[in-house]
Amino acid sequence: MTVDALYEAVTASKGGDPLAPVTVVTPSTYSAVAARRALALAARGQARGGVANVACTTLDLLVAQLGAPSLWRRGLRSVAPAVEIEVVRQVAAGGPEAWRRLASHPRTLVALQGAFSDLRRLTPPALEALARQPVRGAEVAALLVAVRSHLHQRGLADALDLRQAALEALSEGLPMPDELGAVVLYALPPLSPGDAAFLDALALRVPCVAVDGPDPPPADERWVCSDPEQEVRTAVRQVVAGMEAGVPLWRHALLHPPGPAYPRLIHQELDAAGIPSNGPERRRLDGTG
Structure with a gap:
């Protein structure tokens, strides 16, 4: 079973020390909570030893944990979500006519935030290259580039900066947090190039092991409805x-x-x-x- 595989991976990563730290990286905060509970149930249900000093987190939170100190040394701090939305509104309002007409609409800002989350999975050079292309969607990438420039001028950093800072911390050999320990990647979806580069760099610094998640259940029934x-x-x-x-x-x-x-x-x-x-x-x- 998948939970048993996760339990075995966690205990193996401890290397015989029950108090050794292990970090389990999951797809979302909900799955992090579920993984923590599943580990406890797996230990109790099989009459095995419990697990201690295991942190269940997400990839984004792990990136923030490793990248925030490097950002701070560069004089940058992570932007709050509410502040970022206001910056997006200001930059859009000062942009081309098409953006100015939409800048004040709340749903525009929500849609842009969703698009930006996807674009931030790219590396900065790839994002800037996309913004220069004469293709559909390039204007959204160009807007994100402008938003990032606006943030940097004010000492703020976004999620893409966090990932780059985390990559730099890993490549420069900066000390890893003591509480990180070995890393177990649990049921992660297909990774973007940026996330894959981060995990590749992480695997060079700490032991990493991947555990596949359960197969999604097939649709049991389907109905044809008129409306x-x-x-x-x-x-x-x-x-x-x-x-x-x-x-x-x-x-x-x-x-x-x-x-x-x-x-x-x-x-x-x-x-x-x-x-x-x-x-x-x-x-x-x-x-x-």
Whole structure:
């Protein structure tokens, strides 16, 4: 089983010292919590020794842990998300006409932040090269280059700077944090070139081992629906059927395409069925007064 493989990798990485530090790198903060709990359950369920001094984190947090000291020595500090959004708005408002028209719209800023997260998986030279290309999407890369320049002028750094600083710390042979220990890469998705370069450099400094995650479950059933309303009603019926079969309500989740229509329909159908739920709010803040 995958959890057993993770447990064995962690214990092997300790090299016979039960208190030796080990860092488990997972795809997300949620999976980090799940991995920590799974390790405890695996040890208890198999009547094996417990695990101690194991940190479960994400790749981005590990990059920040290793890169922040180098940034500080260069006189830079990580930008807060709220500050970065405001910088994006200011740079877009001062850019070409197409950006100026959209700069004040909240959804534009959210969409840009999502695009920037993907672009920051590139290396700085690759990002700047993309910004100069006459291809679709290059204007978004050019905007990110401008945002990064704006941040640097004010002593701030983004996630791409953090990764570059972490790479420099690894390549220059700076001391690793004592609490890092050996690193276990658990169920990581396909890596971008920048992330792969970081892990390659990390593997030259500390022992690293990769453990594959579980295979995604196949779709058990499929339905052909005529419209979103029928889709939602069908999904809610499955929730009701699951509850009647004894599946706790908290074990159910409804995933839907983006857009405001599906959350509204899902809330309506769940309310009509008398099923309590937790999900995106349907109202804006200005409509709650």
